[in-house]
Amino acid sequence: xxxxxASNEIQEKPLILxxxxxxxxxxxxxSLAAAMDDVGEVVVVxxxxxxxxxxxxxxxxxxxxxxxxxxxxxxxxxRAYAVSGTPVDxxxxxxxKLLPRSPSLVVSGINQGPNTxxxxxxxxxxxxxxxxxxxxxxxxxxxFCRWTGGDFEASAxxxxxxxxxxxxxxxxxxxxxxxxxxxxxxxxxxxxxxTRQAKSKWEESFSERKxxxxxxxxxxxxxxxxxxxxxxxxxxxxxxGYVSITPVQHDLTAHQYIDDLQSWTWEDxxxxxxxx
Amino acid sequence: xxxxxASNEIQEKPLILxxxxxxxxxxxxxSLAAAMDDVGEVVVVxxxxxxxxxxxxxxxxxxxxxxxxxxxxxxxxxRAYAVSGTPVDxxxxxxxKLLPRSPSLVVSGINQGPNTxxxxxxxxxxxxxxxxxxxxxxxxxxxFCRWTGGDFEASAxxxxxxxxxxxxxxxxxxxxxxxxxxxxxxxxxxxxxxTRQAKSKWEESFSERKxxxxxxxxxxxxxxxxxxxxxxxxxxxxxxGYVSITPVQHDLTAHQYIDDLQSWTWEDxxxxxxxx
Numbered sequence: 395x396x397x398x399x400a401s402n403e404i405q406e407k408p409l410i411l412x413x414x415x416x417x418x419x420x421x422x423x424x425s426l427a428a429a430m431d432d433v434g435e436v437v438v439v440x441x442x443x444x445x446x447x448x449x450x451x452x453x454x455x456x457x458x459x460x461x462x463x464x465x466x467x468x469x470x471x472x473r474a475y476a477v478s479g480t481p482v483d484x485x486x487x488x489x490x491k492l493l494p495r496s497p498s499l500v501v502s503g504i505n506q507g508p509n510t511x512x513x514x515x516x517x518x519x520x521x522x523x524x525x526x527x528x529x530x531x532x533x534x535x536x537x538f539c540r541w542t543g544g545d546f547e548a549s550a551x552x553x554x555x556x557x558x559x560x561x562x563x564x565x566x567x568x569x570x571x572x573x574x575x576x577x578x579x580x581x582x583x584x585x586x587x588x589t590r591q592a593k594s595k596w597e598e599s600f601s602e603r604k605x606x607x608x609x610x611x612x613x614x615x616x617x618x619x620x621x622x623x624x625x626x627x628x629x630x631x632x633x634x635g636y637v638s639i640t641p642v643q644h645d646l647t648a649h650q651y652i653d654d655l656q657s658w659t660w661e662d663x664x665x666x667x668x669x670x
Numbered sequence: 671x672x673x674x675x676a677s678n679e680i681q682e683k684p685l686i687l688x689x690x691x692x693x694x695x696x697x698x699x700x701s702l703a704a705a706m707d708d709v710g711e712v713v714v715v716x717x718x719x720x721x722x723x724x725x726x727x728x729x730x731x732x733x734x735x736x737x738x739x740x741x742x743x744x745x746x747x748x749r750a751y752a753v754s755g756t757p758v759d760x761x762x763x764x765x766x767k768l769l770p771r772s773p774s775l776v777v778s779g780i781n782q783g784p785n786t787x788x789x790x791x792x793x794x795x796x797x798x799x800x801x802x803x804x805x806x807x808x809x810x811x812x813x814f815c816r817w818t819g820g821d822f823e824a825s826a827x828x829x830x831x832x833x834x835x836x837x838x839x840x841x842x843x844x845x846x847x848x849x850x851x852x853x854x855x856x857x858x859x860x861x862x863x864x865t866r867q868a869k870s871k872w873e874e875s876f877s878e879r880k881x882x883x884x885x886x887x888x889x890x891x892x893x894x895x896x897x898x899x900x901x902x903x904x905x906x907x908x909x910x911g912y913v914s915i916t917p918v919q920h921d922l923t924a925h926q927y928i929d930d931l932q933s934w935t936w937e938d939x940x941x942x943x944x945x946x
Contacts, residue, residue, distance in 0.1 A: 444731070446731075448724075448727045449725035449726030449728070449758075449797070450725030450791045450792055451724045451725045451727040451792075452725070452792055453890060454890055455722075457879070457887035457888055457889050458888045458889075458890065459885075459886070459887050459888070460886075460888070482725075483890070486874045486876070487874075487888055487890075489874070490874040490875065490876050491876050491878065491888065512804060512920070514922050515726045515920055515922065516728055521725070524791070528788060528791075529871060530871075559934060566927060566930075568869070569924045569927050585936070586936050588928050588932050590921075590923040590925060591921055591922055591923045593844070593921070595805060595806075598762045598765070600734075600762070600763055600766050600767050602767065603733070609735075610735070610736075611733035611735050612733055612734045612735070612763060613733050613734075614728060614729060614730055614734065614759070614762065614763075639931065640923060641923065641924035641928060641931055642922045642923065642924060643922060643923075643924035643927075644788070644791055644922070645866075645867055645869070646791065646867055646918045646919060646922075647867045647916060647918065647919075648845045648917035649866060651842060651845050651917040651919075652864050652866065652917060654842075655915065655917055656864050658835060658839060659835075660835075660861070660862045
């Protein structure tokens with residue numbers, strides 16, 4: 395892909411909240427904060443420990459703590475907080491208590507590993523962005539399609555570029571972008587493509603073991619099953635070298651099934667369910 | 671509402687997995703398991719501790735343990751397991767390791783408190799049912815719209831009735847039912863109605879406190895804001911005495927926004943993003 399210049403000088407620097415689910419020490423968070431440095435004023439609010447697969451979990455039964463963190467990007471030390479809770483806690487606490495004003499953009503990541511297909515629902519990275527979308531703030535989740543190590547440079551350039559676009563164009567209320575970047579050098583990326591979430595599931599196979607006291611325990615493991623042969627999916631895009639951009643919403647209603655359900659016989663009633 | 675007789679004798683008893691997020695000792699779980707007793711063969715797999723608001727969290731970094739639990743319903747002691755993880759862990763582990771065969775139905779609840787509007791995304795009760803739907807098993811989440819105490823009898827009757835219908839009719843792959851029951855005696859319920867999730871959010875106001883060592887901590891609290899005046903919503907239904915049935919899906923793609931995103935200028939490219 396060709397590079398892209400920064401857009402015209404921004405009048406007032408937009409405030410950008412950067413979070414993740416891999417924790418405040420994750421290399422992908424550092425790459426993302428650095429990539430946002432000339433896009434706006436950056437504040438990092440991230441979990442103090444890894445929070446992968448916590449989904450949209452929030453901390454209700456315990457207090458949450460936040461402490462300032464010496465977060466250094468190439469241009470210097472920026473404002474950062476390490477939070478004892480989940481990614482969603484970070485967004486809620488950041489916006490309510492830690493940030494100087496409401497952010498113009500929330501970016502989450504860069505996740506170590508893809509967040510495609512059914513994995514969207516388990517991902518703390520995406521949930522951070524989802525929470526921002528619920529609160530009416532444009533939000534983007536970025537994931538680097540490599541499980542360990544690697545070079546986040548291409549992903550960071552993509553993140554900067556898409557963030558600039560979203561700051562220019564905005565996003566509809568309640569919709570965030572889920573971006574997955576293949577593990578390729580920037581020049582080898584084949585471009586951006588708009589996708590849908592591939593249909594898939596995990597086939598579990600818990601590993602059953604015995605502890606030193608002969609008591610059983612289980613570790614979750616499993617095999618990912620792609621049930622979707624569509625070429626407009628997130629999985630297909632990243633497998634074929636494209637940056638995948640999926641619009642994601644938090645309205646979980648299966649609108650297409652409402653009419654069918656209305657037609658069921660609701661035998662406690664004299665007729666169909668009352669339509670409100 | 672009028673009562674409903676059990677359907678014709680079922681040839682082979684369907685296996686019903688009962689779970690929740692309030693924990694294995696919650697009264698709503700007991701009511702739900704008892705309500706399923708003559709509907710099928712019931713196995714309970716529930717978290718050992720309360721897991722409200724854990725969303726679709728799964729346990730990856732620690733092992734999960736399951737122990738048999740003396741779960742007594744009016745007809746006697748039934749097979750039950752208390753699991754050290756989240757509601758989603760319960761479903762995954764139950765289906766992979768604990769149940770004698772794949773269940774015909776997964777029911778989750780009866781939750782103490784409503785799961786309507788934006789709360790769907792935070793709810794462990796619903797996530798248990800969602801996980802079953804991902805795995806291709808018909809699933810229903812039941813919630814009693816009262817935050818503490820109360821009588822689960824009407825909710826249990828509704829749960830039994832809807833479960834019988836779902837066993838008869840099935841559900842499309844990937845779609846579950848989210849049922850909310852008002853806090854009214856069964857006779858006062860105005861009927862069933864099919865709804866959509868109301869648009870809403872929580873406006874956070876973290877309570878900032880100091881611990882005995884003068885270090886700050888935060889408790890999450892907030893005000894629920896209904897942003898939706900629709901009369902076909904889950905909130906409207908339960909506020910007006912109806913049992914609300916919302917079909918819920920786990921495909922999070924905002925399909926309606928894909929075309930808009932395609933039309934954005936993707937300036938790293940010479941033209942629009944490539945359509946796969």
